[in-house]
Amino acid sequence: MSRIPRIVILGAGYGGILSAIRLQKELNYNEADVTLVNKHDYHYITTHLHMPAAGTDNPENARVNILKLIDEFKVDFVKSTVTQIRPHEKKVILEDGTLSYDYLVIGLGGEAETFGIPGLKENALNIRSINSVRFIREHIEYQFAKYKREPDRKDYLTFVIGGAGFTGIEFIGELADRIPQLCKEFDVDPSLVKIYNIEAAPTALPGFDPELVEYAMKVLTDKGITFKIGTAIKECTPEGVLIAGDEFIKAATVVWTGGIRGNHMLDEAGFETMRGRIKVDEHLRAPQFDNIYVVGDCSIVMNDEGRPFPPTAQIAMQQGEAVAHNLIASIRGSQMKTFKFSNKGTVASLGKGQAIGIVGSRKLKGNVAAMMKKVVDMRYLYIIGGIPLVIRKGRF
Amino acid sequence: MSRIPRIVILGAGYGGILSAIRLQKELNYNEADVTLVNKHDYHYITTHLHMPAAGTDNPENARVNILKLIDEFKVDFVKSTVTQIRPHEKKVILEDGTLSYDYLVIGLGGEAETFGIPGLKENALNIRSINSVRFIREHIEYQFAKYKREPDRKDYLTFVIGGAGFTGIEFIGELADRIPQLCKEFDVDPSLVKIYNIEAAPTALPGFDPELVEYAMKVLTDKGITFKIGTAIKECTPEGVLIAGDEFIKAATVVWTGGIRGNHMLDEAGFETMRGRIKVDEHLRAPQFDNIYVVGDCSIVMNDEGRPFPPTAQIAMQQGEAVAHNLIASIRGSQMKTFKFSNKGTVASLGKGQAIGIVGSRKLKGNVAAMMKKVVDMRYLYIIGGIPLVIRKGRF
Structure with missing residues (x-):
């Protein structure tokens, strides 16, 4: 094929947005067409949603306009809802159209897992x-x-x-x-x-x-x-x-809040799933489809003991970056990287001024942990939007 | 009777609160016992309620703590709900007690009139x-x-x-x-x-x-x-x-918002009413009970053409002041005043920066009328609470 490859990214969550941002940074002019599809015109910061849900912060602080994060000269943005993935036809059906792809990144996020509990x-x-x-x-x-x-x-x-x-x-x-x-x-x-x-x-x-x-x-x-x-x-x-x-x-x-499963569209598309998630290969690809990458809550990555890593923002972000690297490697015919999750630690907020966390081997609690939580939040804003976003959305 | 007369005021709306404030100002020490009964521990500014209802202002700006308006050394405040008035026994039944009175002021406010429209x-x-x-x-x-x-x-x-x-x-x-x-x-x-x-x-x-x-x-x-x-x-x-x-x-x-009637307790108490309101005499008393005064939405005052004045904050305030005067006159055996409503004008807000009004014979509209509306609001705050209340609750 002489035309340039088309990459379609489904979902602008942690994994999808990081893929898009990294691709727009690394790809050369006319090396690939990148299209990001998302239901809303904003990316939201899932790890922050507990605050607007309780009403302790404005929902605006938990979302960022996608057009502030991507460069429309390099990445096309389509605001639409995905209704179906057709992996064998290399097509995605949207609510209001169809997209063809050479490479697909699935980052559609998860759904509540209710374990069959009635009602x-x-x-x-x-x-x-x-x-x-x-x-x-x-x-x-x-x-x-x-x-x-x-x-x-x-x-x-x-x-x-x-x-x-x-x-x-x-x-x-x-x-x-x-x-x-x-x-x-x-x-x-x-x-x-x-x-x-x-x-x-x-x-x-x-x-x-x-x-x-x-x-x-x-x-x-x-x-x-x-x-x-x-x-x-x-x-x-x-x-x-x-x-x-x-x-x-x-x-x-x-x-x-008791459980998350993958996306129902994955089963419908014929992928083999575990609770709606695709167990990806070491390059984050769906089995049998070397042109389909899966990130975030739609994917399963196994740890060294053969058990799935919990689906977190942290792993999704690392996946997004790795996928961008591997996509570019595919296009250029260079070496792909094996994905390896690097746990930077975890902090859980307990409300104003209180948190617990583990960073490296250090246990944190109370105000120190709450500060660390803010640092983690800021760091994320910095990664996706640089200093301007930290200033606009960071809670000081 | 040698004991001092007991005045009970039911309701701390415009009429009730003005009665209480004026009585506490005019009565001499030990000239009468005054008790104000109200469902809540706050007075609310009914003419302001359209704003918090729409969410354009905080409900706090539409209410004032009653203990900021009355002097507890002079007026007793009972936070309770009136359930029954027994005019022949000179008693009022509260949700959690009973009050006896020599003089009663009924200012319990109105209820929605739905004109029998189903549902x-x-x-x-x-x-x-x-x-x-x-x-x-x-x-x-x-x-x-x-x-x-x-x-x-x-x-x-x-x-x-x-x-x-x-x-x-x-x-x-x-x-x-x-x-x-x-x-x-x-x-x-x-x-x-x-x-x-x-x-x-x-x-x-x-x-x-x-x-x-x-x-x-x-x-x-x-x-x-x-x-x-x-x-x-x-x-x-x-x-x-x-x-x-x-x-x-x-x-x-x-x-x-299509209609207001009087209070259902008035019918239950055996008063003769028109749509739940008592047509008061020239001294604002209920017919046949020269110790019961009625103010605000519970009362009807006829104009010179024999038609009822619309129930407004303005008339209720003037009634409250007149009732206080007449109560003191009864106690002292001095001359009562005939109530005469003095229409100072009317301003209706149409949202931010817009209103219409008539003040004297002048028609006002637009921003001028909106300013006048604020003046009216401020004036009321001043009447009930003086400068400190204007500063606290006034919208500048």
Whole structure:
């Protein structure tokens, strides 16, 4: 073929946007056509969504206009929703059109995994996008307004958060900070508000350092959270949740953070998946398709013990950069790199001025960890948008 | 009787609070016991509620803590809800107690008059209190968040305001100002938002100067309001309103501002009422009870042509002051005053920087009228709370 290769990137999440940014930086003029497709005209910072969801920060601080991140002379941007991937035809079907590709990067993000728990899909809210967190924030405020009209309805003031992983823990930290403000604004007695964090696993933050988990639980318990750890949600109804031991918690708000799976379009496209995710090869390609790369929540990368790395922003970013390198190598016929995840550490926020984290082999907690969380956030803004973005979106 | 007379004031609205403030100023030490009863520990500025309802101002600016207005050494304050008035026993039953009185001032405020229109009471919102306007504000925001989840539901973005009297007109002026902000916040195309103002009477602002009404309609039409004047609402359902001509407007938000009646407790107490209001004598007393005064929306005062004055903040304030005078006259055996309403003029806001008004015989419109509206608001704050309150709550 004499025409230049066409690269299509689906999704402008961590993996997709990093691929695009790196490609636009490294590709020479007319070396490839790059098209980035995304449902919205903005990229959002998923690791920040727990704050606007609770209402402790403006959703604007969790998103960046894509056209501020990419150079339209080098990368085409198409705002559209992907409806179907046809890997054998090398085509992607959009809501309003079709794209052909030579190389595809799939970074469509994940979906809530409800593990078949009845009613969870229909009745629980998810922290998954700008739209969803604006909805959660408004929903929570609305419950306070409703309670003032129907003071018998204590369930309006009861909040159930399913899942004590990162998202769940970070969200309850913010929510606990937000409640006193809401109580003041709506003249509600704070002692009437109940926040339950329910986790089926035997510990909160499974896999995290036990000393730090204990610290986190103490901080959050002091903020008024009631933990029910080692307790499965058996059913979610519009009225609340039924939990192990046949206790029913009446709650007008249930937020489910208990699991992420891959994207339903991957199964529909005929890829072999595990919970909607594609187990990629060492170059981050889908098995049997050496022109299809998969990043972020749509992918599975195994660690040395043969278990999947948890899907995080950090791994997605590293994947995005690696994919850009390997795409360029394919085009130029140079050497591809084997992907190897390099864990820089993890910090979980517990609300204002509180966090826990591991950086290298150091355990951090309290204010030091909260500062580190900010550094991580800033570093990300710097990577994708340089100093100007840090200034615009960074929370100082 | 040798003990000092007991005055009980029910309601800390315009009439009640002015009575209390004037009594505490004029009464000598131990001349009377004054008790003010109110459902909330704050007085609210009803004429300001259209702003927090639309979300263009903080509800805090529409209320004042009662203990900032009364001197607790002179007036007792009871935060409670009145459930029953027993005029023959000279008793008032509260949610959590009983009060006996020698003199009673009834200023319990009005309730929405729905003129028997089916479904209006159940499905429409009212601009009547701090709780109700916080609810309306949250409800409106929630519709935008819901629309983003269900973009087929245009009814989430359709707002029906029933009634084009003062409250209706002032509310739509604010709502029209608020919509662009909400559209920006929630990424909604402003052209999808529809605001209908529906009025059964042949004109908006019935009784107001026709030239000014025309001006107001033009300002509001330019802001995107669709008027349906001379059009009755026939029914209100959870899905919207059925209007004359059998047109059904699908709308998730219906706000009813079309009428005010008196308080249901007055009928229950055996008073003779017209739409829940007591037609008072020239000293503002209930017929047959020369120890019961009635002010504000619970009262009817006739003008010289034998028609009731519209219930406004202005008349309620003047009544409150007159009642205080007459109560003191009763106690001292001095001359009572005949109440005569003195119309100082009227200004209706149409949103930011726009209003219409009549002051004396002068017609005002545009920015001048908007300034006058602020002057009126400030004047009221000054009357009840002096300069400190003007500084704290005035919108400069």
